[in-house]
Amino acid sequence: MNARDPLLPVQPDEASALAKYAERTWDEEIVPALTDYIAVPAKSPMFDADWQKNGYIERVVRDAAAWVERKKIAGLRLEVIRLEGRTPVIFFEVPATKSGSTDTICLYGHLDKQPEFNGWRSDLGPWTPKYENGLLYGRGGADDGYAIYAAITAIMALDQQGIARPRCVGVIESCEESGSFDLPAYIDLLRPRLGNVALVVCLDSGAGNYDQLWLTTSLRGNVTGTLRVEILTEGVHSGDASGLVPSSFRILRQVLDRLEDSKTGRLLPESFHCAVPAERIEQARATAKILGDEVWKRFPWACGADGGPTLPTTTDPVEALINRTWRPTLSVTGADGFPELRNAGNVLRPHTAFKLSLRLPPLVDGNEAATKLKALLEDNAPYNAKVTFAADGRVGAQGATGWNAPALASWLDDALNAASRAHYGAPCGYIGQGGTIPLMSMLQQGYPAAQMMVCGVLGPKSNAHGPNEFLHVPYGKRLTAAVAQVMAACP
Numbered sequence: 131m132n133a134r135d136p137l138l139p140v141q142p143d144e145a146s147a148l149a150k151y152a153e154r155t156w157d158e159e160i161v162p163a164l165t166d167y168i169a170v171p172a173k174s175p176m177f178d179a180d181w182q183k184n185g186y187i188e189r190v191v192r193d194a195a196a197w198v199e200r201k202k203i204a205g206l207r208l209e210v211i212r213l214e215g216r217t218p219v220i221f222f223e224v225p226a227t228k229s230g231s232t233d234t235i236c237l238y239g240h241l242d243k244q245p246e247f248n249g250w251r252s253d254l255g256p257w258t259p260k261y262e263n264g265l266l267y268g269r270g271g272a273d274d275g276y277a278i279y280a281a282i283t284a285i286m287a288l289d290q291q292g293i294a295r296p297r298c299v300g301v302i303e304s305c306e307e308s309g310s311f312d313l314p315a316y317i318d319l320l321r322p323r324l325g326n327v328a329l330v331v332c333l334d335s336g337a338g339n340y341d342q343l344w345l346t347t348s349l350r351g352n353v354t355g356t357l358r359v360e361i362l363t364e365g366v367h368s369g370d371a372s373g374l375v376p377s378s379f380r381i382l383r384q385v386l387d388r389l390e391d392s393k394t395g396r397l398l399p400e401s402f403h404c405a406v407p408a409e410r411i412e413q414a415r416a417t418a419k420i421l422g423d424e425v426w427k428r429f430p431w432a433c434g435a436d437g438g439p440t441l442p443t444t445t446d447p448v449e450a451l452i453n454r455t456w457r458p459t460l461s462v463t464g465a466d467g468f469p470e471l472r473n474a475g476n477v478l479r480p481h482t483a484f485k486l487s488l489r490l491p492p493l494v495d496g497n498e499a500a501t502k503l504k505a506l507l508e509d510n511a512p513y514n515a516k517v518t519f520a521a522d523g524r525v526g527a528q529g530a531t532g533w534n535a536p537a538l539a540s541w542l543d544d545a546l547n548a549a550s551r552a553h554y555g556a557p558c559g560y561i562g563q564g565g566t567i568p569l570m571s572m573l574q575q576g577y578p579a580a581q582m583m584v585c586g587v588l589g590p591k592s593n594a595h596g597p598n599e600f601l602h603v604p605y606g607k608r609l610t611a612a613v614a615q616v617m618a619a620c621p
Contacts (some may be wrong), residue, residue, distance in 0.1 A: 168268030174307035233328035240279020351532035418447035455562030496529030
């Protein structure tokens with residue numbers, strides 16, 4: 131037997147054992163559990179107003195809790211917490227096996243899902259799981275129903291090998307895809323039970339490729355809501371009224387011109403921008419060297435006018451990375467007031483409504499941005515039209531604030547690279563993500579000394595929220611083992 135290296139929390143043979151345990155558990159237990167999970171349309175409350183009556187969220191929460199309880203982990207305590215009128219949260223805790231440890235590792239994920247969307251392959255569907263060539267297709271498996279299963283497996287892998295670890299707690303919510311507006315109440319309730327959080331492991335993020343472990347270093351904030359313009363009480367003959375009655379769509383375009391330069395996509399209000407920290411620019415340069423043109427080529431570009439692919443806003447990998455992580459961007463994600471094309475007669479429509487998604491830089495306050503956005507869009511409406519912007523979320527929390535990772539402690543940097551080399555054969559990569567995870571800002575404010583391991587399985591073409599979403603199972607197996615190895619290194 132090789133001599134034990136006292137400087138390594140996990141020895142090479144132990145890392146190999148962690149990988150084998152993770153692989154076996156994924157094949158025998160996690161993939162079947164996620165197959166059942168994908169089949170349940172547990173849409174987030176923003177997309178299912180009758181979520182309580184329909185019971186889908188309750189089902190996936192109950193199924194995940196039962197799976198965890200069957201594991202019989204020593205000292206495990208699990209509770210499904212339900213606050214009146216709010217989506218439920220799974221909270222579990224497992225005592226430390228590391229002698230003298232007073233710290234806590236907090237593991238996070240969610241079980242609610244985005245809606246169906248269209249464009250799925252003919253043999254796939256959002257609620258029709260299919261496992262093919264190592265990819266598990268269907269809505270929510272990668273984003274991020276796998277999280278609770280992978281988190282528990284990482285704990286079990288360490289315990290099976292007798293590798294010491296700190297106390298672990300888990301917070302698994304079911305409102306994340308709606309902006310986590312239910313979560314703050316649960317965090318306040320659970321704060322006395324969380325303990326001294328030294329490490330947060332968030333499994334709801336992405337990966338730059340499938341060849342190494344990736345640490346997320348920043349997340350954008352987000353404001354979503356409905357912009358509505360009303361000019362008439364009912365539709366009228368366009369031949370009779372056009373030229374006299376202004377188009378609600380044209381008014382909406384004018385209003386959006388206050389927010390966005392339509393030629394460049396730049397957001398005009400400076401309050402929606404922030405300075406990009408120098409270290410994030412340097413990280414973007416390093417990541418661009420790893421990923422190259424795949425930063426933009428990985429998207430499903432349509433065929434352009436000249437027969438070639440349509441083009442991105444930039445083909446410079448560094449600028450592309452910064453654009454999608456540190457610069458505000460507007461997307462229109464839905465529309466109302468339009469008949470289907472086949473039913474579109476010569477009628478001047480009475481109203482137009484757009485669903486807006488405004489991604490914010492990590493350092494811009496989401497709730498303040500929602501307030502400013504409402505004033506910007508509603509004030510001084512053209513033609514005295516009725517213009518309203520209704521932000522999603524609860525009053526006082528109508529916008530999610532982004533997150534910029536704290537300085538990386540040397541122990542975590544070393545552990546991430548050791549785990550990445552052990553399970554992927556390459557060093558850890560560092561990348562900002564354009565999505566939003568509201569919990570990270572909450573926890574960083576509440577636990578400023580905690581280290582943050584934000585990672586996930588959403589790599590190239592995994593297409594969370596869109597058609598043909600998949601979970602890259604081989605990557606998930608390695609990620610589970612890597613997370614376990616990092617947890618063992620937590621002081």
